[in-house]
Amino acid sequence: MSIAADPNSCSPRAADAHSRNLACGRVYIGVRGVEIVCAMPAPQPIRRQYKDEVIQLLASRGVSVNDIAELVMLIQKSYLPNLTMDACRRSVRKVLAKRETQNAIFTGVALDMLAEKGLLPPPLVDMLRQDDSLYGIDEVMALAIVNVYGSIGLTNFGYLDKSKLGVVGRLNDPRAGQVNTFLDDLVSAVAAAAAARLAHHERDVAD
Amino acid sequence: MSIAADPNSCSPRAADAHSRNLACGRVYIGVRGVEIVCAMPAPQPIRRQYKDEVIQLLASRGVSVNDIAELVMLIQKSYLPNLTMDACRRSVRKVLAKRETQNAIFTGVALDMLAEKGLLPPPLVDMLRQDDSLYGIDEVMALAIVNVYGSIGLTNFGYLDKSKLGVVGRLNDPRAGQVNTFLDDLVSAVAAAAAARLAHHERDVAD
Amino acid sequence: MSIAADPNSCSPRAADAHSRNLACGRVYIGVRGVEIVCAMPAPQPIRRQYKDEVIQLLASRGVSVNDIAELVMLIQKSYLPNLTMDACRRSVRKVLAKRETQNAIFTGVALDMLAEKGLLPPPLVDMLRQDDSLYGIDEVMALAIVNVYGSIGLTNFGYLDKSKLGVVGRLNDPRAGQVNTFLDDLVSAVAAAAAARLAHHERDVAD
Amino acid sequence: MSIAADPNSCSPRAADAHSRNLACGRVYIGVRGVEIVCAMPAPQPIRRQYKDEVIQLLASRGVSVNDIAELVMLIQKSYLPNLTMDACRRSVRKVLAKRETQNAIFTGVALDMLAEKGLLPPPLVDMLRQDDSLYGIDEVMALAIVNVYGSIGLTNFGYLDKSKLGVVGRLNDPRAGQVNTFLDDLVSAVAAAAAARLAHHERDVAD
Numbered sequence: 001m002s003i004a005a006d007p008n009s010c011s012p013r014a015a016d017a018h019s020r021n022l023a024c025g026r027v028y029i030g031v032r033g034v035e036i037v038c039a040m041p042a043p044q045p046i047r048r049q050y051k052d053e054v055i056q057l058l059a060s061r062g063v064s065v066n067d068i069a070e071l072v073m074l075i076q077k078s079y080l081p082n083l084t085m086d087a088c089r090r091s092v093r094k095v096l097a098k099r100e101t102q103n104a105i106f107t108g109v110a111l112d113m114l115a116e117k118g119l120l121p122p123p124l125v126d127m128l129r130q131d132d133s134l135y136g137i138d139e140v141m142a143l144a145i146v147n148v149y150g151s152i153g154l155t156n157f158g159y160l161d162k163s164k165l166g167v168v169g170r171l172n173d174p175r176a177g178q179v180n181t182f183l184d185d186l187v188s189a190v191a192a193a194a195a196a197r198l199a200h201h202e203r204d205v206a207d
Numbered sequence: 208m209s210i211a212a213d214p215n216s217c218s219p220r221a222a223d224a225h226s227r228n229l230a231c232g233r234v235y236i237g238v239r240g241v242e243i244v245c246a247m248p249a250p251q252p253i254r255r256q257y258k259d260e261v262i263q264l265l266a267s268r269g270v271s272v273n274d275i276a277e278l279v280m281l282i283q284k285s286y287l288p289n290l291t292m293d294a295c296r297r298s299v300r301k302v303l304a305k306r307e308t309q310n311a312i313f314t315g316v317a318l319d320m321l322a323e324k325g326l327l328p329p330p331l332v333d334m335l336r337q338d339d340s341l342y343g344i345d346e347v348m349a350l351a352i353v354n355v356y357g358s359i360g361l362t363n364f365g366y367l368d369k370s371k372l373g374v375v376g377r378l379n380d381p382r383a384g385q386v387n388t389f390l391d392d393l394v395s396a397v398a399a400a401a402a403a404r405l406a407h408h409e410r411d412v413a414d
Numbered sequence: 415m416s417i418a419a420d421p422n423s424c425s426p427r428a429a430d431a432h433s434r435n436l437a438c439g440r441v442y443i444g445v446r447g448v449e450i451v452c453a454m455p456a457p458q459p460i461r462r463q464y465k466d467e468v469i470q471l472l473a474s475r476g477v478s479v480n481d482i483a484e485l486v487m488l489i490q491k492s493y494l495p496n497l498t499m500d501a502c503r504r505s506v507r508k509v510l511a512k513r514e515t516q517n518a519i520f521t522g523v524a525l526d527m528l529a530e531k532g533l534l535p536p537p538l539v540d541m542l543r544q545d546d547s548l549y550g551i552d553e554v555m556a557l558a559i560v561n562v563y564g565s566i567g568l569t570n571f572g573y574l575d576k577s578k579l580g581v582v583g584r585l586n587d588p589r590a591g592q593v594n595t596f597l598d599d600l601v602s603a604v605a606a607a608a609a610a611r612l613a614h615h616e617r618d619v620a621d
Numbered sequence: 622m623s624i625a626a627d628p629n630s631c632s633p634r635a636a637d638a639h640s641r642n643l644a645c646g647r648v649y650i651g652v653r654g655v656e657i658v659c660a661m662p663a664p665q666p667i668r669r670q671y672k673d674e675v676i677q678l679l680a681s682r683g684v685s686v687n688d689i690a691e692l693v694m695l696i697q698k699s700y701l702p703n704l705t706m707d708a709c710r711r712s713v714r715k716v717l718a719k720r721e722t723q724n725a726i727f728t729g730v731a732l733d734m735l736a737e738k739g740l741l742p743p744p745l746v747d748m749l750r751q752d753d754s755l756y757g758i759d760e761v762m763a764l765a766i767v768n769v770y771g772s773i774g775l776t777n778f779g780y781l782d783k784s785k786l787g788v789v790g791r792l793n794d795p796r797a798g799q800v801n802t803f804l805d806d807l808v809s810a811v812a813a814a815a816a817a818r819l820a821h822h823e824r825d826v827a828d
Contacts, residue, residue: 046341114326123260134253134306136307137310341614346568354771517757528740
């Protein structure tokens with residue numbers, strides 16, 4: 001037997017099961033021999049801005065704005081000797097306020113998390129769980145972020161992703177116990193875009 | 208109470224529940240008051256070639272090799288008057304044999320299907336279910352396919368995606384009852400790459 | 415015999431020859447049996463903003479801001495029924511104020527003009543003069559502009575470039591007597607980016 | 622007075638002037654008070670393959686196939702311990718046989734050489750002569766090469782370009798007395814694509 005239930009009226013147990021097991025909690029949950037189908041919530045209008053949600057999502061995966069700002073400092077300090085950590089953090093926040101960045105992070109991190117839970121079909125789940133070096137879609141998605149401040153971020157993106165400095169190295173450590181196939185590229189891309197933004201901005205104010 | 212079970216030894220009912228509800232069937236399934244955790248299968252080695260799987264996956268979403276070949280014919284017949292449907296189908300199959308194409312299709316179609324089932328977190332699920340025109344990640348992923356035969360496919364990709372000719376139009380029809388946010392871009396991209404391949408090939412043999 | 419001369423002190427005739435024949439006029443010009451080498455001017459600092467120069471350069475090649483705004487109107491009017499030509503022109507100017515756009519236009523139009531004058535080496539000069547459909551670098555350079563407002567401009571770019579609406583069709587007419595291999599793609603890209611900007615902006619203010 | 626002359630019938634002196642001063646020698650050359658217009662040669666059909674020409678062009682700018690193969694070895698030897706220099710050279714040659722690679726190299730190197738001779742208009746000539754870090758079009762053009770073997774080359778491209786290993790470092794040395802704004806990115810891109818090709822190939826034969 002199968003009954004549809006509004007997620008708001010789901011029994012605590014179902015809600016609990018859901019929140020532990022699945023990121024969105026709108027799925028078939030069996031409780032006491034009865035299969036309850038949590039009804040799909042009504043579609044929500046897309047908001048203009050999800051910066052806070054993106055920062056929270058990154059934090060839940062172990063990455064802070066400060067972690068990314070440290071990467072920006074690492075790659076820009078030799079070009080901009082007066083650069084402060086405060087300016088780096090500000091630049092990271094500006095990149096995270098861009099719609100293209102938010103959409104790439106929402107998508108890539110969702111894929112990482114679904115791979116972690118085995119909720120992706122094969123062979124995709126295996127490619128992501130093993131961080132297959134021939135997968136390539138992680139780099140493509142990161143490119144959407146890098147391009148936000150023009151193509152000058154491309155080399156910094158590649159450099160960060162390959163050198164595995166700072167938080168990128170930590171994300172690549174298999175002991176993290178997390179699938180970070182997309183996340184490490186996304187973080188490198190945000191740092192590269194934030195560095196490109198600072199470089200553009202420098203000339204704009206110098207003029 | 209929660210017990211781990213090998214998916215191969217899952218009760219028929221659980222297996223059934225899973226295959227109906229979730230593409231990969233490795234998830235928490237409640238049966239008769241007992242929460243069974245289907246153990247994650249051992250990671251599979253990534254194979255070299257998934258062309259057959261990709262063709263099957265597209266078919267399961269309502270797109271045949273022939274549908275895509277018709278798009279190739281539409282955009283190339285004025286340039287290559289002797290072009291046959293057979294050559295178009297062959298070119299589509301060549302594009303589908305490329306790793307980059309396969310990975311983009313596996314990823315994009317998985318996201319479409321997860322959105323359909325409500326298995327993606329908000330706001331991503333809403334962006335995909337509404338085919339939000341500002342989402343953009345579908346175009347980025349398609350680009351990975353277009354680039355397989357060089358940048359000359361870019362304009363054909365955009366043209367197909369916007370004109371909604373043939374199968375692309377069908378996929379965009381909301382009565383399809385399917386989330387096709389990624390699929391329509393992926394199909395346009397495969398057709399554009401197959402057309403680019405034919406154009407390159409024409410000069411190569413002409414020489 | 416060969417003497418170096420400051421371009422400012424070049425004889426009127428040399429200056430005249432130069433301005434007619436070569437865009438930058440810093441080259442070897444023979445006058446009255448004497449080869450005068452116009453000295454290379456001192457390098458100029460790169461300015462922050464070249465919007466006016468870009469608009470002039472486009473005008474000198476037969477493309478006005480209004481021409482591009484008309485393309486924006488064509489592709490956006492069905493989505494934004496209240497869109498005015500004034501808003502389209504404003505959006506085009508915003509795209510033309512971006513450094514990435516300016517650099518792509520300076521580079522692409524220079525290549526068109528050098529091809530026109532036969533100042534490029536073979537086989538490049540032949541590819542550009544014949545607008546070789548397998549060249550591809552024109553599409554790549556246009557992509558740098560499209561990406562300025564995110565990947566949602568990709569499909570509009572391809573559509574405009576292929577449909578040859580408005581000024582794009584005029585540029586593709588061989589009777590134009592001009593090499594426009596890069597220019598038609600650049601113009602399509604600016605219009606696509608300006609349309610993407612309007613689409614993003616619409617949601618930003620609606621919120 | 623101005624007379625048109627076939628370049629084949631140009632006086633030795635004019636031909637000489639041309640070949641010294643201008644890469645293609647089809648321009649207005651003044652000899653003995655008479656302005657001779659070397660007629661533009663008839664357009665040449667585009668050939669299928671320009672690998673030898675591209676290798677020669679790179680050699681004339683100080684880059685050998687072996688130089689690029691050394692970069693491939695540097696970035697791939699830790700992943701493919703049995704990799705030989707011979708396999709690296711073979712992979713570089715395969716990348717150089719691709720039309721997209723050839724077109725990007727022809728275009729980028731032509732721009733470098735024209736900037737060297739002051740034959741580009743301002744401000745483009747200044748951006749290229751100073752290797753302006755905000756120019757960005759060099760990275761975009763390199764991307765056309767990187768993509769030839771899929772997006773997995775992106776990180777290696779950025780790493781090589783930034784680390785300035787081997788020949789890339791040499792090209793960046795201002796004492797080279799050459800404008801290499803495009804060349805260093807193009808060389809990094811060819812090496813990154815050749816490395817990606819080897820990585821893909823490894824799995825293909827292993828299967």
